[in-house]
Amino acid sequence: MVVLKKKVKIRGxxxxxxxxxxxxxxxxxxxxxxxxxxxxxxAVSNATTAVESRLNELEYLYFNQKLKLPYFExxxxxxxxxxxxxxxxxxxxxxRGEQKINRALFLNE
Numbered sequence: 452m453v454v455l456k457k458k459v460k461i462r463g464x465x466x467x468x469x470x471x472x473x474x475x476x477x478x479x480x481x482x483x484x485x486x487x488x489x490x491x492x493x494a495v496s497n498a499t500t501a502v503e504s505r506l507n508e509l510e511y512l513y514f515n516q517k518l519k520l521p522y523f524e525x526x527x528x529x530x531x532x533x534x535x536x537x538x539x540x541x542x543x544x545x546x547r548g549e550q551k552i553n554r555a556l557f558l559n560e
Contacts, residue, residue, distance in 0.1 A: 502527055502545050502552060509533060510543060510556065 464472075505526055512518040513533060520541075522533040529547030536542055543554040 496550070499545075499550075499552060502529070502531075505531065506543055506545060506552065506554065510541075510554075513541065 509518060509522065509524075509531065510533075513520065513522075518533070520533055520535045522531075524531045526545070527547065529545050529550070532542075532544045534542045534544075539558045541556040541558060543556065545552040
C-alpha cells in the first residue's frame with residue numbers, strides 16, 4: 452500500500468463566504484437579465500422602420516401627383532393620415548395606441 456508521507460490540509464471556504472459569493476452572483480445576474488429584457492422590449496416597441504418607409508413612399512406619391520388628399524390608410528395595426536392644412540402644410544401622422552409618428556412638411560408652390 453502506498454502511504455502518503457505528507458498530510459495536505461486543504462482549506463475550504465466558510466459558509467459565510469459561500470453565501471456572500473452566491474448573493475453577489477444572484478444580484479449581478481438579476482441586474483443583467485433586467486437590463487437585457489429592457490433593451491429587447493425597447494427595441495421591439497420602437498421598431499418603426501417599416502412605418503417610416505411607408506410614410507416616405509406616401510410622401511413621394513403625393514409630390515408626384517399620384518395621391519389625393521386627404522388620405523387615410525391602416526398600416527401595421529395603426530392608422531396613417533395625410534392631410535393638407537392651411538394650403539401649404541402637409542401633415543403626415545401614424546398612430547398606434549400610444550405610439551405616434553408626426554411629420555409636418557411645408558410646401559412651396
